[in-house]
Amino acid sequence: MDEVKVILNHISELQRKVIPEVEQMVSLQKEIPLDRQHEIIKEAFDVFMLLNNNLTHPQIKNDSFIKLYVITLFRAMQHFPEPDVIDFFDDASFYEPFQYFWLLARQPFTQEFYATLLAVRNNQRRIQITMLAPLDSQACFYLNGEKLNICSEKSRRVEFYGISLANRITVWLDLPNNYNDDEPIELFCGDKRVIMIPRFGKSRISGVESLNHLVDILHPGRHLYSADAENLWLFIDRADNADDNAEHFYRYVKNNHPDQAAVFVLSRKSSDWERLKVEGFNLIPFGTEAHRKVLKRCSMILSSHLAYYVRDYLGPRLCNHKKIVFLQHGITKDDISSWINSFDLDLFVTSSKEEHHSISHKGSPYFLSEESVARTGFPRHDALVENIDKETKTILIMPTWRRSLVDRFEGTQWIGLDNFQETDYFKSYQHLLSSQRLKELAIKHNYKVIFSLHPNFVIYKSLFTVPSWIEFLLPGVDETYQSLFKQSSLMITDYSSVAFEMAVAKKPVIYYQFDESSFFSGTHTYSKGYFDYRENGFGPVINEENDLLSALEDFMMKGHIQQPWLSRLNEYDVLNDGYSCKRLWEEIKLRIL
Template identity: 35%
Template sequence: MGRRRKSLNRETRSGSVSSDFYTWMRNRVPKETRMRLPQGMITTAKALFQPIPTEETPKVTSVPPVKPSQSSSPVSKKLGTNPCGDPYRFRWLLMDRLSAANDNAEHLYEYAREHCPDIDLWFVLERNAPDWERLQQKGFKLVAPRSNEHNTLLEETDAVISSHADHPIISQFESRFYQERRWRYVFLQHGITKDDLSRWLNGKHIDMMVTSSVKEHESIIGDMTRYDLTEREVVLTGFPRHDRLIRLGRAQREQRVVLFAPTWRREVILPLRDGRGSLQSSNYWQEWDGILRSNSVRQIIDSDHLDVVLLPHPDVAPFLETAEYVDLGIRVATYEEDIQQLLARTAIGVTDYSSLVFDLAVLGTPTAYFQFDRDEFFSGQHVYDQGYFDYERDGFGPVLTDSSDIETVLSEFLSGIDDRFVDGRARALEVTPWRDGKNCERTIEAILTRLTPAPVRSKAFGDEELGVYRASMPRRLSAQGLVSINDTQNSAAFTM
């Protein structure tokens, strides 16, 4: 896969025009030329060559809605007023996983609710999700995806903001509002991007993407990378959830958890979803099972000052027989609990490739990497390609491929010998530039600066005059919150 400077036109990855005209258009036309069309006009390149819908040519319809009244508060198409009676200026829909919250979107919602009274905030979550009741008790305005209320909100939404970039989330479940959308999509990310995800992200409608480390940021916006995203879309603000994590870490008096957090394997999980095979019979889990049953882990369990916790990936957890590990004295955690509290209590992390350890790195917590299948993992079977992150050079602890070596490291750690973690701990503290507790503030300021629409007129596509949205900054964050300003100097052409 070739790499070109991002200022040049990009051909399609295969070297020929794609059968999907929009994909071809996105790869062929420079980003400076791909400007958003005004509200009411057809906004996809493919649609430019189709007739405008009439009574005889109906618009694309949305997915059939679920039962009505799938929200926790009254829903109105028009922006109303906040509890103080002041009018809203913007509407944002935020979401993490459709079935769970407790990620960057939830933390950003909570901060914005306190500091941005002119934004009408809604959180999208499945009605039967375990977090629904918890967020409802916290006063979140909740709405179920695909519901009538959800579609109503999309008609007057300025931004859809999520920690995940799966296609249903970005397209809002192929609703008709995606075809003629006025809202922008903000990708908060779920974890720091350390591997090359360009195959997954390229071609998706991402108007703004949040990054949390300098190397991660440069690996995406750099000229000679595979990503289509540029500095116009990608911002280095830090993850919103890290604000609370840092506060918890500073308040925690002791770290007593040895955390095992392996990531998933596509070649293992996809057959399991189809009812084929078992997790326990896979080489992937047999390697991890061997570590969890090892003598070194038994010594940690029997110690009086450390606890062993297993945190399986959400895609692995449904297929894991947890009872046998509980019988061994290992606590099996889930992502439905307060993960940040768990991380703040962690003394050492053990993983293979999980980006979760970057959250540990924010706290300066070292990690040991167990990469028994490294060549296979980066051979193309998984969704990742090897990225800028070199585990030996950039990792937060020793990189090991044999289970006996992991056992040795754990035994040394239990004995108070941590020589192997000195360099990793130092790199962990250097990985992210932001530890000031202002990631939410920076993220909101970036959204308002880059994505707030103000229509202007501009020459584009030859002699044709088209309306172009210009991202201006009508508001500015201060110590007191949001303050109105008139800052036309900060305006910049907004591109698709």
């Protein structure tokens, strides 16, 4: 059956059967059976996704069609009681906007708001919550009748295909000076009681817990390890690789602030181990008892990654009471808020002006406030801008990975797909590497070509057939990232943030996006953000191999990139003055110590 007809039939079913059924039970003061609630929600969700996947259909694009669906769904769900529905949403991993329907449909009929408890800072006597509020409402919070100070606020309009539904507000609230940490917290927004749901775990808060209880819910490990805690900073990049922001910032701290106790965690099997050992790094072998001990003892974790083995190695959320500084491993150009919002971060490090604004400004989708986002520049860029003139005639082919092209995560690495060689990704890059035209261009213009896989795709290294005239290198194993960026004249990538490393060095990029139409389909960890590759990129965006080779030939012949990309490189506003580490040290001391 045509999917549009399925949607129409479902709306008709809601109107003719479901809504009268629900309203009749409510009028008779009967409870709607839980199984029936879940059944209605599941059917509605299936149709919601059909609607979501057919937005280009002329009939669905009509505003009245979508409004009809929204109004009908509101009527069907407004009488569903709370905690069972919320648990059902959580267990079923429902698409977040769909949850808005139930929350918003319920608001006119309840004296309560539902808020997600994001973070607690008991040393600062602050709590952070996020919640949906009516479009015309003003956020005013009260505790025991006393109006609370909002020290930081974000507000973002929630829309469903052009229809404004509500405002999502995220606030840090200061508790009163006379509040005792063991006193109950009964929070109100206007005249409605706020029911807080912890972002971690299934515990529901009745609304009368104490600050100490809230801390225990979000930081279950604080009583286990707080007695052993000391002013020790734990640095880590990847479990099996260094050569990223944590390594470079650790080096700065070691050389400039030797009184600060610090360790660097890394696998003994890493190719970086001996290099850092010779340099005098205080290395702790990853996955050992020594690793577990320093995790329990440390006061702060500084990492370029947020993998579970960085934050949850001792167990889920058992390190939440530690200070977490996310150094990033690439400039954020896309919207990764759905991922970042799942973490409680004390400091998020940014580099470019646009990147910083996209994360910290009041209308952004990120829960992070301005006080938690520091534009210091990346520590590794301090080293990148040194000796940048050591460029050779080298083309670096360095694509990113695809979440849809791996199976699952085990231990410290991704498990590959059995059919990887059948994917467009493999076929496209294998064909490019085997191109006779690419070889002829490299020989004619005396260029070296290097091919480098993303670390998450090292599992596929043996599947690629790379001709002998191309160097097949793994960064952090065969050569450092810094060395590759410094020696390269031009990079060919797809969507990777490593393109910004070339921009920092004022070197051009060609974006080979053979799968442009499908990449932002939602299967990866992000969606499109402020950065548009065609409008803001540092080189041309190309979908076909022949066009890619033509653009490469033009660069090789002229020795430089053309306008408008040359101007973009020269005008790119990123902190690359060699003082990023110094600024970061000062921000950590100022903001979170």
